[in-house]
Amino acid sequence: MLARLIISSNTILRSSILNIAKVAVQNVTNATIVEKPSTHNFSTFIKGSVNSSLLSNSKIQQIAHNIGPSRTVTKYSYRKGKRKSVKAVLKRFYRLAWGGWIRTICGRHKRLWRKSPPRKRRLRQHVLCNATQSMLLDKMVGSYWRRAKYYVDDPYEPYHTREEFPLTATKPRPYFPPEN
Structure with missing residues (x-):
């Protein structure tokens, strides 16, 4: 039952993404493209009805509403090529x-x-x-x-050692001889 539900939700999501892509392609073909380099990333700006029609699309609004924040790792820094801490x-x-x-x-x-x-x-x-x-x-x-x-x-000094767990215990356990 759960697998059938997951498969049906995947097909619904896939079909909605295809419909959105078709609408976007139709709007891009109708719009005029103007090459205008930005100071940061030399992106292409699209004039016309693309922005208004895509933003008014209910499926795009629903997907944009469900997207959560992402804190990804920078794989390579610009200066040294090292990973950056989040x-x-x-x-x-x-x-x-x-x-x-x-x-x-x-x-x-x-x-x-x-x-x-x-x-x-x-x-x-x-x-x-x-x-x-x-x-x-x-x-x-x-x-x-x-x-x-x-x-x-x-203030966290007592928590840096983990004596109750055998793999991380550093202090020897006291020996209690067996009672006869």
Whole structure:
């Protein structure tokens, strides 16, 4: 049932994209193209009825409304050819020394007058990201931010070690002899 629903939604999406492309091609053939280089990217400007007809198309408006924001990685920088860190990741997340990432809860400063005291207390807490999110965030930052950082009076110092997990434990466990 789910596969049939996915296939039907894909065919509907594909047919709507084809219809939009046909309308765009018809409008472009009717419009006049003027070559006017821009100062940034030497783009081509199209005069005529293209802008008004494409913007008034309900399918294009629906697709444009459903598109979400994207924070992609710059693969190669202009000066050195290195990957660039995504600034939104550095602003919103904090990397712990063992590879985990933590973040604050969204809306922790918004409309506090309507939230109950237990909910306000939960909003002050931090949330750990899961393994998939941590791997994605590691890919979105550079090697500098993946290294361990040592700050003076770091409030996150107790969380940089992970002693309860056997693979990351550094301190030896105490030995308790068996009782006879």
